[in-house]
């Protein structure tokens with residue numbers, strides 16, 4: 001950037017005498033760069049007249065920006081959790097070094113991904129259809145660093161046994177808010193590796209598995225997850241129209257239209273389609289869906305084989321990442337699942353991507369809380385720093401409590417995943433993992449939007465200004481409660497797993513929560529929190545008893561509140577458990593107490609108010625569509 005030197009500025013000022021325009025290119029930013037009022041005054045003296053007046057209007061004050069510091073060192077709860085459960089020096093030093101890279105290097109790339117979004121080039125200069133998705137250099141660097149740092153590989157190498165998922169997800173948690181949404185392809189890549197592993201690593205998935213879990217950037221592949229079609233975002237089972245036509249060599253050709261495909265520059269994908277029989281017929285519904293593996297490749301002319309990219313989506317957020325509509329026009333694919341077991345087979349992918357989603361949600365909360373806290377130490381209003389205004393601190397403390405609770409819930413699910421994958425999970429832990437996966441995804445997705453929104457407000461107007469980088473946090477958070485299952489679809493998934501396990505998942509929940517609470521019952525400072533959590537657990541038990549005889553529509557209406565109650569009670573127990581650890585800080589206790597002061601069991605409260613009763617559904621509908629006006 002050009003900074004005006006003193007002789008040059010004099011020259012420029014002379015040239016501009018009598019020209020009725022401000023001298024915009026003699027930048028006031030030079031004042032900010034020198035950072036001293038003195039420099040400003042000197043320049044004023046030198047240029048005089050018109051320029052001085054222009055500068056006087058701008059004024060010498062520039063607000064210090066919030067500074068991103070090493071997110072590992074800044075995060076006392078992450079470090080506390082790891083020193084309790086995974087105190088290995090190798091983990092600490094790796095995360096510390098990685099955090100340093102986030103602050104000094106990667107965060108800048110993330111910003112570049114945001115301001116240089118992908119674009120689609122349909123045709124080359126000679127008219128050939130090429131469908132090239134052009135991504136930024138920074139986006140490519142994200143792929144490189146992801147491989148090098150083992151952001152997927154760690155989950156499969158398992159360097160710390162059952163704790164490897166905690167380690168991997170901690171690393172992703174540091175990466176996520178700086179990654180320019182590269183965590184999205186990583187989530188799908190991890191999910192695809194998991195599916196291939198769970199179906200048995202053999203041809204045709206063998207090479208793909210090696211690439212998805214590779215640390216070699218040139219060998220590393222990312223995967224897509226093409227599930228969504230025009231008729232079915234949530235209702236995949238009846239909405240999937242893509243046909244799989246068997247070929248003589250045992251492969252299939254896919255024909256269909258995928259309506260949302262995220263990170264479409266992937267090297268391969270997993271997708272669902274209906275196998276066509278010899279008569280050209282297919283089986284409807286879930287039992288007609290099978291899971292396919294396909295590579296994304298090009299022919300010698302550079303054309304995508306069997307795929308046309310119709311367009312890139314114009315989205316509220318996640319603009320860093322290409323999301324496309326794809327026409328599958330004879331895409332060669334291999335069936336991975338048994339015929340008709342597509343949804344059940346891709347469910348493993350959903351478990352992984354839903355956990356990744358939760359990582360991104362908690363990481364977004366943590367990032368905005370860190371920046372808001374830093375800013376509060378730099379910004380003065382009404383005669384004192386924001387950090388010295390108790391009401392402002394109360395607001396940030398509430399965000400902090402939400403973030404802490406979400407973090408512990410997330411880490412507990414990662415712990416359970418690690419135990420299951422290493423074959424040491426008890427039956428109870430397997431049930432808990434199944435139940436808590438939709439719970440953590442739906443709850444943290446909603447929290448992220450609320451906390452990040454509150455966080456933006458704490459910067460005042462600056463939180464609304466694009467080139468601060470802050471609004472992008474909110475835009476990207478909004479998707480977290482939508483993709484990978486909306487809040488309501490996941491609430492129904494909670495009911496699904498309760499029903500399919502004949503209630504065993506709930507038994508596991510009650511049993512484990514009680515044991516966490518009873519272990520902390522002799523810690524006097526935690527008494528109010530333990531009492532509140534125990535009370536909520538009893539209320540939940542009563543709800544379950546009362547609901548046992550109710551029909552499906554009653555349970556459907558209760559499902560969202562049930563999921564929230566599970567999240568709040570379990571998180572309360574985890575906060576209490578963490579606060580009762582010998583290395584805990586007084587703030588851990590305070591956070592547990594504050595968390596447990598909220599309504600921990602909304603399903604009981606709303607049940608008592610009749611929210612799920614038979615006549616409520618029609619009243620809700622009448623309310624939503626009410627056209628009555630008092631004026632009529």
Ligand code: UCC
Nearest residue numbers: 184187234236237262286343344347353357360483484485
């Ligand atoms: O692709 C997308 C965006 C990609 C971007 C990824 C970013 C990740 C985060 C990044 C962070 C930055 S979004 C599209 C995602 N789509 C969904 O999430 C679909 C949402 N819909 C559902 O989840 C529905 O509930 C369905 C599709 C699962 C419902 O299907 P069905 O066929 O009607 O359900 P059924 O009949 O109840 O279940 C079929 C089988 C059963 O197995 P079996 O037959 O053995 O009993 C179920 O138990 O699937 C099993 N199943 C599950 N198993 C269903 N859901 C699950 C589950 N969650 N876990 C285990």
